[in-house]
Each structure stands twice: as C-alpha cells, then as structure tokens.
Amino acid sequence: MKIGIIGGTGDIGEGMALRLSPRYDVIVGSREETRAIAACDLCREALHEQGLECNLLGGTNQRAIDESEIVILAIPFEHVAPTLEVLTGFENKIVVSPVNPIKRATYFYYAPPPEGSAAMMIKGMLPSSAIVCAAFNTIAAGRWKVLDEELDYSVAVCCDDDEVRQTVMDLVDAVSNLRAYDAGPLAAASVVESVTPLLLNIARFNRMRDVGIKFV
Amino acid sequence: MKIGIIGGTGDIGEGMALRLSPRYDVIVGSREETRAIAACDLCREALHEQGLECNLLGGTNQRAIDESEIVILAIPFEHVAPTLEVLTGFENKIVVSPVNPIKRATYFYYAPPPEGSAAMMIKGMLPSSAIVCAAFNTIAAGRWKVLDEELDYSVAVCCDDDEVRQTVMDLVDAVSNLRAYDAGPLAAASVVESVTPLLLNIARFNRMRDVGIKFV
Numbered sequence: 001m002k003i004g005i006i007g008g009t010g011d012i013g014e015g016m017a018l019r020l021s022p023r024y025d026v027i028v029g030s031r032e033e034t035r036a037i038a039a040c041d042l043c044r045e046a047l048h049e050q051g052l053e054c055n056l057l058g059g060t061n062q063r064a065i066d067e068s069e070i071v072i073l074a075i076p077f078e079h080v081a082p083t084l085e086v087l088t089g090f091e092n093k094i095v096v097s098p099v100n101p102i103k104r105a106t107y108f109y110y111a112p113p114p115e116g117s118a119a120m121m122i123k124g125m126l127p128s129s130a131i132v133c134a135a136f137n138t139i140a141a142g143r144w145k146v147l148d149e150e151l152d153y154s155v156a157v158c159c160d161d162d163e164v165r166q167t168v169m170d171l172v173d174a175v176s177n178l179r180a181y182d183a184g185p186l187a188a189a190s191v192v193e194s195v196t197p198l199l200l201n202i203a204r205f206n207r208m209r210d211v212g213i214k215f216v
Numbered sequence: 217m218k219i220g221i222i223g224g225t226g227d228i229g230e231g232m233a234l235r236l237s238p239r240y241d242v243i244v245g246s247r248e249e250t251r252a253i254a255a256c257d258l259c260r261e262a263l264h265e266q267g268l269e270c271n272l273l274g275g276t277n278q279r280a281i282d283e284s285e286i287v288i289l290a291i292p293f294e295h296v297a298p299t300l301e302v303l304t305g306f307e308n309k310i311v312v313s314p315v316n317p318i319k320r321a322t323y324f325y326y327a328p329p330p331e332g333s334a335a336m337m338i339k340g341m342l343p344s345s346a347i348v349c350a351a352f353n354t355i356a357a358g359r360w361k362v363l364d365e366e367l368d369y370s371v372a373v374c375c376d377d378d379e380v381r382q383t384v385m386d387l388v389d390a391v392s393n394l395r396a397y398d399a400g401p402l403a404a405a406s407v408v409e410s411v412t413p414l415l416l417n418i419a420r421f422n423r424m425r426d427v428g429i430k431f432v
Contacts, residue, residue, distance in 0.1 A: 107400040110407055152432065156414065182421040183414065184323040191326055191414040198372065198399065198407040202431050205398040214430045215418050216369065 004029055004064030004071045009039040013074035015144020017043050019175050021054035028056060029064025050147050062087055070094045077101040077118050090130040094164050097122050098136035100196040108197035112190055119189035133159040133168045134189035138196055140210035151176035153212040156183035156192045181215060220245055220280030220287045225255040229290035231360020233259050235391050237270035244272060245280025266363050278303055286310045293317040293334050306346040310380050313338050314352035316412040324413035328406055335405035349375040349384045350405035354412055356426035367392035369428040372399035372408045397431060
C-alpha cells in the first residue's frame with residue numbers, strides 16, 4: 001500500500017514519513033520537489049542510524065497523490081484550502097486529515113470552519129469518490145520525529161465508510177504503540193479535532209511538552 | 217471545607233458524595249429534601265460497608281449552597297438554567313461545573329450555548345462574586361459510584377482565579393487517583409466539555425463502557 005504525504009517536509013509530515021516508511025511505501029510530497037528529495041535523504045539517514053530500512057521517495061504534492069492509495073494531508077489548517085485548490089486526482093483516494101483548526105488567544109481554542117470541522121470542510125472540497133478520514137489529530141509534531149521513543153497514545157478515527165475506516169485504523173495500529181479507536185462518522189470529527197487545543201493548553205499551563213491522550 | 221452538591225441525588229451527584237464525604241463535609245442537595253436524606257442514608261451504608269467513615273448531610277439544593285464554600289453543579293445541562301433560576305446565595309462561593317452540553321444524533325456531539333460553553337453560561341447566570349470553575353467534566357457517572365475501583369484519570373480544570381483553581385485542583389487530587397491539570401481560563405472550558413461527547417462516541421463505537429482520559 002502506497003502512502004502519499006502532502007506537506008511531507010513540514011514538522012508532522014516528516015515525522016510521519018519517518019514512522020511510516022519502514023512499513024509502507026511512502027511518497028513525501030512538497031510544493032518544491034527538491035525540498036521533498038532533500039527531506040527524504042535526511043529521513044533515510046535517520047532511519048539507517050536506527051538500523052531501519054525504508055521505502056521513501058520525494059516528489060511534488062501532486063505526485064504524492066497520483067501514486068498513492070492513501071493521501072495524508074500533513075498541513076496546517078490555514079494551508080488546506082490554497083493547497084487543495086491547486087491539486088487534482090483525489091478521485092477514489094483515501095484522504096487522511098490530521099488537521100486541527102486552532103486559534104490562540106492567551107489560550108488555545110477550537111476555531112472550526114462553517115462546515116463544523118476541518119475534516120468536513122476537506123470532504124466538501126474533494127470529489128465525492130474521495131473518502132475522507134480524520135486520524136492522527138492529537139499526536140504532537142515533536143513526538144513523531146523522536147524515533148527511539150514509542151508513540152504510546154490513543155488515536156480517534158472518524159470516517160463514513162466502514163472499510164476505509166478499518167484500513168486507516170490498521171495503519172494507525174501499525175505505527176509504534178499507537179492504538180486506533182473508532183470515533184464514529186466524519187461529522188463527529190469536531191470533537192476529535194478540538195482535543196488538540198485542550199492538549200496545547202494542558203502543555204502550556206502545566207509546563208509540559210507534547211502532551212497526548214489515552215482513552216482508559 | 218464544606219462541599220454542597222446541587223443535584224446530589226442524581227447519578228454523578230451520588231457518586232461524588234460517595235467519593236468526597238470520607239474527606240470533606242458534604243451536603244447532598246436535592247429539590248426534595250426527603251430524597252436527599254434517603255440518598256445520604258444509602259451512601260452512608262455503602263461507605264460503612266467499605267469501612268469508611270463519612271460526613272454526609274441531606275438537604276435542599278438551597279441549603280447545599282448556603283452551608284458550603286464549594287458548590288458542585290451535578291446536574292444535566294438542560295436542568296442548569298431552571299435550577300439556577302430558583303436558587304440564591306451564590307455570592308462569594310466557588311462553583312464547580314462538571315456540566316457538558318451534549319446532543320445525540322447517530323453519534324454524540326458538542327452543543328454549547330451561545331456563551332461558548334456550559335461553564336461560561338453558568339458564570340453569566342451567577343453573581344459576579346461567585347467564581348466558576350470547570351472540573352470533573354470527563355469522568356463517567358458509572359465510575360464515580362464503584363467505590364472499590366480507583367478513579368485513575370486526568371482532570372482538566374479551568375478557572376479565571378488562580379487561588380480558586382488551586383483549591384479545586386487540590387480537591388480533584390484528593391479523590392482516588394484523579395490527577396488535576398490546569399487547563400487555563402474559564403473561556404477555555406469548551407475544549408474540556410467537548411471531550412465528553414468524544415468519550416461517549418469512543419465507548420459507543422468500540423463497545424466499551426465508561427471511557428475516561430489520561431494526559432500522557
């Protein structure tokens with residue numbers, strides 16, 4: 001199964017590439033192909049240092065879509081609309097959204113678009129044959145990259161298609177110690193996305209770093 | 217320190233009385249005094265069976281306010297406005313809101329009032345000298361009552377007053393294995409309250425019961 005990461009040279013995208021490429025064929029996408037290739041070289045080095053083989057390829061965001069079955073949108077909420085506007089070929093793809101619309105005052109808060117959540121907005125921007133799935137929303141960027149530490153978190157997965165949800169839950173379960181939970185239809189993604197500003201507040205007000213959650 | 221529980225004969229209220237009364241003086245409030253007294257008798261029995269002494273008193277909701285420093289609103293969101301309208305004497309009290317405005321479709325979702333959260337709505341309904349604090353929002357009713365099981369969860373606490381927040385965090389930390397975290401000002405309570413519909417969805421779609429969270 002091939003996984004394309006849009007925004008693969010960003011913080012979360014790079015970490016995802018590191019964690020996923022030992023198990024899956026991963027195409028790291030970027031607006032600039034040269035940056036994607038450079039990021040892949042660094043990832044490959046980091047993985048080899050850990051004694052891990054990987055299957056990583058750098059390319060444009062468009063190529064990451066065209067050559068993958070699963071496309072992960074590893075981009076900040078503000079970049080979603082302009083990024084999706086210039087890309088095509090999402091037909092029949094599984095599109096994973098770890099995107100959280102968050103704003104900051106003296107604290108972080110959830111600031112969803114009119115569609116109710118980033119996931120629902122993304123669904124509205126893509127062709128109807130693309131199946132959107134919210135996942136990986138609550139894992140801090142800083143944790144993805146630290147390869148010698150396990151990711152020991154719960155991951156809520158929202159999707160309207162049972163088969164696709166299971167595919168993405170299997171993907172989640174294949175990463176480190178992550179554990180996937182079915183969190184219902186895509187319309188329920190808002191209560192998943194809004195956990196992230198809470199975790200940022202917990203980190204901020206308790207002087208912690210990269211706080212995650214476990215369902216217990 | 218005396219704690220009054222408004223709605224103390226409800227599911228969560230009764231569980232809270234059981235967990236708090238071995239350590240604090242607790243007044244269990246109800247619209248009907250006789251129900252509060254009956255509930256206290258049952259609680260006392262359950263605690264004695266566990267070899268625990270307690271300090272429990274049943275009374276009206278109004279008495280639970282009048283004789284306490286901390287008032288816990290253990291009532292469903294729908295009952296908050298009609299309940300608060302007939303009660304007085306909140307001046308200078310610490311008011312704890314574990315209230316979550318939730319609605320249900322084929323899944324649970326967060327349905328806050330125009331004020332942004334139940335906590336902010338409650339603040340707006342009380343005299344300005346009352347200090348509202350969101351806490352205990354994410355602990356399932358079913359868990360409160362099972363006295364021979366520890367409550368091993370994280371609890372996010374929102375408050376605009378540092379001293380009051382610390383008082384409530386100490387209260388949280390005194391219950392079983394609960395661990396309190398500062399989650400920022402009261403305006404940040406929406407992202408705490410909205411965790412509860414997520415936990416209900418996780419329980420529902422994964423056939424689990426009484427799901428809670430830990431920050432890790």
